[in-house]
Amino acid sequence: MSALILLTVFGIIVLYLGFANNKKLLAPVAITGLVISMVLSLKDWGLGSKYFHDMMIIDNFSIAFNVSMLIITILIFLFGINYYQRMEHHVAEQYALMIFALTGAFLMTSFSNLIMLFLGIEILSIPLYILAGGKKTSYRSNEASFKYFLLGSFATAFFLFGIALVYGASATFYLPEIKTYIASFNGHLPPMVMLGLLFILIGVAFKVAVAPFHFWSPDVYEGSPTLVTAFMATVVKTAGFAAFYRLLGMGLLPLPAPLEKTLWVMTGLSLLVGNLAALNQSNFKRLLAYSAIVHTGFMMLAMLSQHDSSATVLLYYTFVYSLATVPLFIIFIHMKRASEGLEELSIFRGLYKQKPWMAVFMTILLMSLAGLPPTAGFLAKYRVFILSISRGYLAISIFAILMAIIGIYYYFYVLREAFSESDNPNPIEISKLNAVLIVVCGVAVLLLGVFFFQIPI
Amino acid sequence: MILLIILLIPIITGLFLLFLRNPATVRIIALLSAVVNLILTLGLIITIPSASYSVNWDNFMGTQFSLGFDGISLIMLLLTNLLFPFIILSGFTRSHVQIPVLNFLILFTQSALIGVFLAQNAFLFYIFWELTLIPVYFILLLWGGENRRAITLKFFIYTLTGSLFLLFGIIFLFQLTPGLHTTDFSAFNQLHIAAHTQTWLFWVLFIAFAIKMPVFPFHTWQPSTYTMASKQGVMILAGVLTKMGIYGALRFLFPIVPQGVLYWQNTVIIMCLIGVIYASVIAFRQTNIKRLIAFSSMAHISLMAAAMFAVNYYSTQGLLFQVISHGVTIVALFYMVHLIQERTSTLDLSQMGGLKLAAPNMAILLLIIILGSIALPLTSGFVGEFLIIMGLAKLSVWFAAFGGTTMILGAIYMLYAYQRIMLGDKNPALVKVKDIRTLDYFILIPLIAAIIILGIYPQPILNLVEVSVNSMQKLFLPANEMVNLFVR
Numbered sequence: 045m046s047a048l049i050l051l052t053v054f055g056i057i058v059l060y061l062g063f064a065n066n067k068k069l070l071a072p073v074a075i076t077g078l079v080i081s082m083v084l085s086l087k088d089w090g091l092g093s094k095y096f097h098d099m100m101i102i103d104n105f106s107i108a109f110n111v112s113m114l115i116i117t118i119l120i121f122l123f124g125i126n127y128y129q130r131m132e133h134h135v136a137e138q139y140a141l142m143i144f145a146l147t148g149a150f151l152m153t154s155f156s157n158l159i160m161l162f163l164g165i166e167i168l169s170i171p172l173y174i175l176a177g178g179k180k181t182s183y184r185s186n187e188a189s190f191k192y193f194l195l196g197s198f199a200t201a202f203f204l205f206g207i208a209l210v211y212g213a214s215a216t217f218y219l220p221e222i223k224t225y226i227a228s229f230n231g232h233l234p235p236m237v238m239l240g241l242l243f244i245l246i247g248v249a250f251k252v253a254v255a256p257f258h259f260w261s262p263d264v265y266e267g268s269p270t271l272v273t274a275f276m277a278t279v280v281k282t283a284g285f286a287a288f289y290r291l292l293g294m295g296l297l298p299l300p301a302p303l304e305k306t307l308w309v310m311t312g313l314s315l316l317v318g319n320l321a322a323l324n325q326s327n328f329k330r331l332l333a334y335s336a337i338v339h340t341g342f343m344m345l346a347m348l349s350q351h352d353s354s355a356t357v358l359l360y361y362t363f364v365y366s367l368a369t370v371p372l373f374i375i376f377i378h379m380k381r382a383s384e385g386l387e388e389l390s391i392f393r394g395l396y397k398q399k400p401w402m403a404v405f406m407t408i409l410l411m412s413l414a415g416l417p418p419t420a421g422f423l424a425k426y427r428v429f430i431l432s433i434s435r436g437y438l439a440i441s442i443f444a445i446l447m448a449i450i451g452i453y454y455y456f457y458v459l460r461e462a463f464s465e466s467d468n469p470n471p472i473e474i475s476k477l478n479a480v481l482i483v484v485c486g487v488a489v490l491l492l493g494v495f496f497f498q499i500p501i
Numbered sequence: 502m503i504l505l506i507i508l509l510i511p512i513i514t515g516l517f518l519l520f521l522r523n524p525a526t527v528r529i530i531a532l533l534s535a536v537v538n539l540i541l542t543l544g545l546i547i548t549i550p551s552a553s554y555s556v557n558w559d560n561f562m563g564t565q566f567s568l569g570f571d572g573i574s575l576i577m578l579l580l581t582n583l584l585f586p587f588i589i590l591s592g593f594t595r596s597h598v599q600i601p602v603l604n605f606l607i608l609f610t611q612s613a614l615i616g617v618f619l620a621q622n623a624f625l626f627y628i629f630w631e632l633t634l635i636p637v638y639f640i641l642l643l644w645g646g647e648n649r650r651a652i653t654l655k656f657f658i659y660t661l662t663g664s665l666f667l668l669f670g671i672i673f674l675f676q677l678t679p680g681l682h683t684t685d686f687s688a689f690n691q692l693h694i695a696a697h698t699q700t701w702l703f704w705v706l707f708i709a710f711a712i713k714m715p716v717f718p719f720h721t722w723q724p725s726t727y728t729m730a731s732k733q734g735v736m737i738l739a740g741v742l743t744k745m746g747i748y749g750a751l752r753f754l755f756p757i758v759p760q761g762v763l764y765w766q767n768t769v770i771i772m773c774l775i776g777v778i779y780a781s782v783i784a785f786r787q788t789n790i791k792r793l794i795a796f797s798s799m800a801h802i803s804l805m806a807a808a809m810f811a812v813n814y815y816s817t818q819g820l821l822f823q824v825i826s827h828g829v830t831i832v833a834l835f836y837m838v839h840l841i842q843e844r845t846s847t848l849d850l851s852q853m854g855g856l857k858l859a860a861p862n863m864a865i866l867l868l869i870i871i872l873g874s875i876a877l878p879l880t881s882g883f884v885g886e887f888l889i890i891m892g893l894a895k896l897s898v899w900f901a902a903f904g905g906t907t908m909i910l911g912a913i914y915m916l917y918a919y920q921r922i923m924l925g926d927k928n929p930a931l932v933k934v935k936d937i938r939t940l941d942y943f944i945l946i947p948l949i950a951a952i953i954i955l956g957i958y959p960q961p962i963l964n965l966v967e968v969s970v971n972s973m974q975k976l977f978l979p980a981n982e983m984v985n986l987f988v989r
Contacts, residue, residue: 400602407635411635416631416634416635416661417627417628417631417632418628418632422628422631426624426668426672429668429669429672430672430675430676433669433672433673433676434672434675434676434682438673441669441672442669445665445666445668445669446665448665449658449661449662449665452657452658452661453654453658456638456654456657456658457654460642460650460653460654463639463642463643464650
């Protein structure tokens with residue numbers, strides 16, 4: 045809890061530092077706040093404390109996810125030092141809004157009451173609506189912000205309506221009580237509860253961009269400033285999945301057959317739609333948006349398998365995925381600068397020629413996303429498959445494997461561009477800090493692939 | 502410990518090479534490491550008493566990382582470490598393009614291959630299996646020929662498709678193991694899987710290996726990839742990577758799903774034999790030598806795959822012998838093709854002819870290699886293919902008859918190609934072609950010597966695999982006749 049409060053306080057401090065017009069101080073202060081918050085979070089490990097009449101339960105699950113999100117946010121802020129150097133105004137707001145979004149994410153990982161989940165989702169989303177429109181003069185950024193806001197509110201309305209329906213039937217917001225209420229019907233739920241649950245699922249599915257509720261994500265990813273995209277693709281997705289897992293894996297699963305079937309269909313659709321659309325992308329950000337949808341499918345697979353270690357695998361998967369995605373976006377930023385603002389895949393041409401080490405680390409990161417050994421991405425997919433196969437979901441596992449193959453095609457398409465010749469004479473410039481961070485991420489991805497990490501949560 | 506050293510020498514040397522600048526030093530260090538590895542391997546083979554071939558364990562980091570070997574692994578290990586010095590040596594040319602990176606990738610491939618052949622744990626096996634693909638992908642992508650970007654991607658996706666099915670199979674087996682699940686081969690081998698499960702699991706596991714070998718109809722990546730690959734790329738691909746498919750099948754299919762093997766035995770053998778004839782007939786029609794040899798290699802590999810599924814004493818021995826023999830021959834052949842290409846700057850058969858007049862020594866060496874490839878008696882190819890056909894004949898005379906066509910058809914198209922390249926009237930375009938250099942002798946003479954020596958005295962290799970072949974027979978036929986073909 046202290047971690048959450050401290051995070052809010054630091055968000056406000058950073059916001060006020062903006063008045064002092066001292067840009068150099070922002071990132072260090074923000075990062076200090078995150079680090080302290082991380083230490084405080086870890087102090088609660090194993091305690092399992094409850095707050096606000098059990099509306100919030102901070103257990104190992106939430107701490108593990110919080111820390112993983114903090115690490116990724118710190119990474120993003122470190123990259124932000126260079127990224128925001130060119131920006132004249134409103135830098136403090138960028139950091140502050142991300143910190144505020146993170147507090148929402150904290151609520152999402154530790155709710156035990158649907159109202160708390162709603163609050164978490166809203167606190168997470170509203171800063172994101174603003175962040176997406178960060179480039180005020182850019183047409184695309186405005187479009188992204190507006191689209192995200194409209195569709196997001198729409199999904200929130202669904203979600204709220206679902207909560208209302210469930211509350212109307214069961215007279216409670218508490219997850220465990222809802223679960224016992226559902227179980228008392230032996231699978232024959234009244235339509236009102238069924239509809240309510242469906243709406244709740246739709247609301248959360250929208251946040252994590254599961255097909256068929258994914259349509260906002262490519263446009264928003266493309267339009268937003270790239271660092272915000274990185275934040276959305278990683279931290280927001282992690283938070284969404286933590287919430288999803290708390291709602292289903294630790295809460296409502298096993299659901300009545302129609303709802304569970306819906307979820308499986310959504311999983312399959314995410315894998316299929318994400319892949320097929322990604323095959324046809326020439327814009328790197330859109331490609332990663334669609335590939336994120338595919339990864340969502342794999343995470344769904346881990347969650348729906350309802351294995352004892354689903355939570356650990358989900359944590360591992362989201363963390364590893366984030367660790368590879370953030371530096372890829374950063375490499376993209378540098379290539380975009382070198383090619384005067386283009387976002388096509390072809391801007392990666394000539395990377396190997398100019399910066400061989402960067403091409404090597406990009407290879408490692410893309411291999412991790414594609415799920416090839418010895419990277420962590422492989423281990424993550426391997427562990428997901430172990431869950432699903434050992435629970436006997438053979439057909440969907442084979443389908444997921446086929447989809448993983450398609451994924452390899454487009455990731456290696458990007459890679460192929462990086463290793464081919466270019467006629468672009470502009471030099472790729474990269475600061476020492478960013479270079480070190482990319483290397484650290486690449487090495488971490490390799491090490492996590494070699495050494496298992498098993499956190500009992 | 503020795504296994505770990507053999508595994509790590511290439512990759513560590515390779516990483517070290519990345520920090521060097523001088524191409525000459527890089528090459529020499531790479532060659533030295535490969536030679537040291539070869540010596541260690543030979544030492545290992547000589548010092549280990551034959552009784553303990555079955556399984557040797559070296560445990561590092563618990564069971565996840567366990568290396569060990571039996572006769573089959575040893576053959577593969579020997580082949581890998583035998584060929585890599587020559588592959589590295591063949592890069593001692595005037596080209597100076599990114600030699601450190603190239604040699605790093607080659608040594609990386611070597612380490613990964615050694616890992617595949619020594620892994621005693623399916624998970625580890627899979628990691629090395631995929632790892633081989635990464636450096637090979639870059640060797641093909643960065644040093645390949647025409648249209649390399651599309652072809653490389655196709656090759657990559659194709660082989661990975663198979664691998665991911667293998668991954669599914671491994672996980673499926675993993676969750677079948679009792680108690681605390683494990684991916685150790687020893688645990689897999691003791692699984693008694695229901696017969697109907699074995700019938701489908703067979704294909705899940707086999708597809709990866711069938712693509713790698715490649716067996717008809719999974720071969721479509723192979724000719725174009727071989728044709729566009731650089732000299733060293735194609736030597737690695739044809740010489741060693743194809744053997745990974747054979748090794749994987751021997752390691753996975755026979756001990757783990759024996760009933761599946763027996764159930765599909767005839768289907769797979771027929772597929773392989775179709776491949777034999779199909780590849781031979783297509784090889785006939787090729788005008789590009791490299792493509793021709795690619796198809797000839799496919800015909801030979803298909804025959805080896807057929808032998809594998811014949812599962813009897815002779816065929817298995819022939820198969821394992823042929824692994825070495827084919828590896829050596831095909832590497833020599835592809836090296837020769839590149840010598841010809843460098844000198845005539847074409848691969849088109851119709852533009853050659855009369856090369857013998859300009860390069861008589863080359864003509865002689867090429868002839869010997871070709872004779873080895875078409876399995877003339879007293880060459881190593883003969884021993885292997887003879888055993889294989891004998892094994893096939895024990896199953897069905899028809900199989901042997903169709904299998905035997907490789908030798909006949911092979912003789913026709915290879916000699917025809919030889920005729921078109923070397924013989925014929927003086928070719929004005931090729932008069933100034935230089936004959937073989939000293940360096941080329943260093944590569945070709947040892948390889949040719951191996952072809953001939955193994956053809957005359959195949960016993961060391963056959964002894965090496967004896968125990969493993971016998972233990973494999975026990976999986977299928979409890980009371981098989983255990984006579985060694987060649988009297989000691």
